[in-house]
Each structure stands twice: as C-alpha cells, then as structure tokens.
Amino acid sequence: MFILTITTIFGLSGIYSYFDNGDVFLLSSQVPLVIWTGFFLVILAIIVYFKAEKTCNYPRALIGCGISANGYDDISEYQYNDVNWVIQAPRVPRWYSESEYYRDLPDRILVKTPPKCSKCKTELEQKKSLLYGYFLKCPDCGFSKWNSHHYYEDAERVKKIAKRDIEQEVKTILEGVNH
C-alpha cells in the first residue's frame, strides 16, 4: 500500500509537471504546496479507510465488528441498579496478536456513561436532588429513579462485574488459541 501511494504521488505529480512545463522530471518544487498537502490528505484518508476495515480479524465472541469514531465497540449490556449499562472494548489494533489482545482486554474495557433507560434504552439524564442524592430521569418515557450517589459509582461497580465475566471468557478463548 505504501509503495502504491508513493508511486501514485510521483506518477501524478509527473503528469502535472508535464502539462505544466513539459518536463516530467521538473516537478516537486513547481507543484504548489497546497496541492501536495491535498494529495497527501486524500491518500492518507484512503489508507485509514482500508486499515480500519481490516481491524477485526479475530473470533467475534467478544468483539462486535464495526467502526466507531473513538475506536471502541459495544460488546455487551448489563442491568444494574435498575438501569442499563453498555460495556465497550477497544478495537483490535493490527500490531496485536490475538492472545495479546485478549490478555489485555479485561483491563481495557469501558463502561459507557450515562446509563440507559431499562424500558426504552434512551440515555438517562441526572439531576441533583433538592436535598440529598440524585435523580436519574429518562427524557423520553418518564422513567425516574432516585439514587444516593452519582452514577459514576455504579459505573465502577458494573465495570468490576463485567471484568470478572470477560476474564472468564478470555480464559476460555486463550485455551482455544493455545491448542
């Protein structure tokens, strides 16, 4: 891919300079910087696009495939303290081996916040209670719940539960990989 890119850039700049001044080799300095930059960005975008498509080569028991802007995929959902929590895992970096990825996975999961409404799956809004604690409210269906603590505390607890489950799954997967 890299060689193709370089060839394309030099090929096209050669054609450009041929029409520009009739000499294929009188090029780089004659090509305005803005064109070079534009070219570079287009090529970069193409490379990123193709790389992103190939990031998911591993068994999909844990990892859903798909491209997310921040490089994380939703892998599971838990109900805890009457609301729903989405667990996310980083996408598989190309330079990771399969066993490396799974070994690190339990420590790299994230719990998405805010939590979601358990009835209609809308993201909940949190407001401070007048006296003490917080209200979690659904902006759509009217679901409402009072908590003594901020939802971040629950998110930490959910993370521990999810981590335990993923450690179990990873153990099974790694046994399969090593056989």
Ligand SMILES: [Zn+2]
């Ligand atoms: Zn709702």
